[in-house]
Amino acid sequence: MANPDASLFRPEPVLDSLRRMEISTILLEYKIVADDKLLDEQVLRIRKQYGKMISKDVVADGDDISGTFTNEEKGINAPATFTTDVFKNKKEAAKFVGKKVGDVVSLSTKGLFDDDHKLMDYLKVGHDDVHGLDINVDFTIEEITTTEPAELNEELFGKLFGEGNVSSLEDLKAKIKEDAEKQFASQADQKFLNDVTQSLLDNAKFELPAEFLKKWIQQNGENQLTAEEAENEYNKSENGLRYQLIEGKIITSNGLQITFDDLKNFTSELIRKQMAQFGQMNPTDADVDGIVARVLQNQDEVKRLSEQVMSEKMLNLFKEKVKAKTKEVSYEEFVKASYGE
Known part of the structure; x- marks a missing residue:
């Protein structure tokens, strides 16, 4: 029933x-x-994607920084590459400017990123450990590079869209x-x-x-x-x-x-x-x-x-x-x- x-x-x-x-x-x-803001950002992204990578001696804003995060107590040993704008905490980000290859930068993890889950990516720590994680980690700088943006010319336009389809910045946008x-x-x-x-x-x-x-x-x-x-x-x-x-x-x-x-x-x-x-x-x-x-x-x-x-x-x-x-x-x-x- x-x-x-x-x-x-x-x-x-x-x-x-x-x-x-x-x-x-x-x-x-x-x-x-x-x-216009989005279009300008995309043009710059394309120019950097097809640009020339140059090694540098000293960190400036916008540079790519490669190295390793470490914290002995937590067993952290995590290679990473980033630009300083990845950090929400601008005071911590500013510590990198002027540093050289071989220098060690000490960072506080509390509020370092806009989302604590990013600590999983950069520090290779587990999900259960990232929420409210409040420790210091050292970052040893191993390489500093910047990208010289490619010129906007017919060669680049041809690579992107085929020959003759785009011929100017206005066409690209x-x-x-x-x-x-x-x-x-x-x-x-x-x-x-x-x-x-x-x-x-x-x-x-x-x-x-x-x-x-x-x-x-x-x-x-x-x-x-x-x-x-x-x-x-x-x-x-x-x-x-x-x-x-x-x-x-x-x-x-x-x-x-x-x-x-x-x-x-x-x-x-x-x-x-x-x-x-x-x-x-x-x-x-x-x-x-x-x-x-x-x-x-x-x-x-x-x-x-x-x-x-x-x-x-x-x-x-x-x-x-x-x-x-x-x-x-x-x-x-x-x-x-x-x-x-």
Whole structure:
């Protein structure tokens, strides 16, 4: 006999109201622009990437410093390379300026980085040890280098984009801006999708058959769980279960379907993008179709790609149906809005 909690479960009235995707608040749809600051930084990064490395005798701001962090008591002996701007504590960073190869700089780890987890990378200490780590470490300088940025000329432009495609700094910035904003659009779309999802969850007030689901989780797993373990698992999955019901109602109410052509075209575009990242800018249709055919023979890949196609269809539907206000921001402003950083 079914648990009474399950038999009384009636989310349809609430889910019916979601066919129109009625959300009580107007959401923001971000348009991220590559501003002058970002473009200048990317130009300098490219020039340094293709520049000439020069050895130095004395450290100055912006130099690459190589050496080894040590602390005998904690067993730290960690080679590292960095520039001083990696440090949040500018007083500690300033200790390097004017130092020479062979010099030893003593640093306090407390507040050294903007995130204590970076101590794991630079000092090679375990995760459990990094939070609030307050010790002194010595850094022995073994090499000091700087990079002389490459000149902006036709030779560099040819290496980057092929001969004749870019011929000036303005062309270079335009190309960087175009490529960057394509990537930014994907991040903005993902945030909009996440925000709509959360708003739908907030607006869909219906009760799940909690006790029934907890008992089902407890008894139908690979290993039988205790009541407490089942409740913890339920609490972790509750929002996911709610959204599965919401998503299913939206998909059926709006006639969203995935055809084989949808899947094939999506996979083809994905493969072309991946090939372009490795310098294959103009693959033949036959080459791409061959790869697509092999990928779609793998059922796990078909499932993964189908989820991506449906996610794209949901995003397009949300953009059409959900009330949203477009806000133009820099990438830095977008990161702050998304993560509060």
